[in-house]
Amino acid sequence: MKLNQASLRRLGALALLPAARAALYDQPIQITQGAVQGAAAFNASSAPSSISNWEDIAVWKGIPYAATTGGNNRWRPPQTAPSWNGTFEATAFGDSCPSEMAGDGVSEDCLSINIWSPATSADAKLPVMFWSYAAGGDSSQSTYDGAGMAGKDIIFVSYNYRTGPLGWLTLHELAEETGATGNYGLLDQIQALKWVHENIAAFGGDAEAITVAGQSFGSGASYHIVNSPLSKGLIKGAIAESGLKDPYDPDMWGFGSDYRNMSWAYAFSQTFAESLNATSMADLRALDLDTVLTGTGTSTFVGFDPVLNYHSIPNTYLVSLEDGAANNVPILVGNNKDEDGISLTTTYTVSEYESDITSTYGPYAAELIALHPASNTSQASDAYNAILRSGSCTSTWSWADRWSKTSDQPIYYYLWTHSPPDTDGATHGSEVVYALGNLFAQSGVDYTAADYAIADRMSSYWANFVKTQNPNQGDSYAKGTLPHWAANVPSQNTTFELGSLWEQTPFATAEEIEIYLEYFKYATPIPY
Structure with a gap:
């Protein structure tokens, strides 16, 4: 058919029009393992008023990023993820990895990943937040709902990883198998990060703009990723909520980001194996899951933690701070006013x-x-309480001060002070739903308009940091300008208060800080 000049001009004009918007859940998308089908995160009746782009937000749940960790894969690094023919329906969370707090739907086939994306095109190249949950948790918890971040044009990723004896068992026979032992949970975390790096473009993400984030034990996971040579070059920034302390602080023991030395871990793990009458890895791998979880040390999982194996964790925190981390990236770090043993x-x-x-x-x-x-x-x-608060803040401040002395990247230090409704203080973990902007997903809590305003501001800082590695820049706060959060202030005795004042504020006197730092070294002569 021959077109006249008028027809050609009309076609040229049509070519200049923007492509029709389409949410990525409208059809399957292709990843390395096969096609996956997501779903709409909301419908007209469930959409929260705080998210203006709710119609665009897609969610994919339960995509396996590695093979089952059961059977012969138990206590081995994560194995190659399965592929499939047809389309994987990614509409339900995968099984949780066994932990002392996990409920129904627990199995060793648990290494799965979840993605919330507001992209309307696979070419969107949106920045990515890679979230690690706290101890005893799993990625299906409403606390970690990613739609709030997606509402601020961030792709939010959560995932499951091994913990307890299945994640951290450390035995000589395991070292002989692969050259390193322990830290299977950390290897899961790094494998999930690599999976995101390889596949996130299909969901509209930018593989070169991944920020690792987490709270408590998840904060430790983020910091282990920052330090590990196995993740070098895969991340652009890190957020560590309530998890980092001065390497001399005795409260590091049992804290979210600590680790065990090899001698301690070998002895603890050997006691666990002996309690199950197992004399070899073949014996341990032959046990059913329920039996494994009856071994010594599994009632609360205390003692099963990351280990300093000089492989996935390359050195002590002190040495890593002094020599520089594998990933020299901007960091946002802080703690809460009423944690670390404080009770009002x-x-x-x-x-x-x-x-x-x-x-x-x-x-x-x-x-x-x-x-x-x-x-x-x-x-x-x-x-x-004032003494405990000052000590906790001093410890995180001291870590930040040490980091800033050897890194040329900005660091942002905060203190969360807001008490959510029906709670007693700004307790451990209370900031997470505000930082992720997902109050709408928390049932049974009577949040006020003030809570939603705090969450909007708080999550805007977090989203900006993911976008630009600067909490002040990124246009995430629709209501206007955020109060300026200055970087690189650890050399002073101030922190940026979040929740009420939204400004730099002192957390201790110079005299107090000096006392705490001397006490830390007295209590822990050999630092982490």
């Missing part, structure tokens, strides 16, 4: 206060008590 409902007499502080801080107690004197029960309780 516990009261202390003056003698109880002084006795507890003395038993904890030893030769440094008198100086701290002098700085926080108390003559009655009310003052004693306040003074006790």
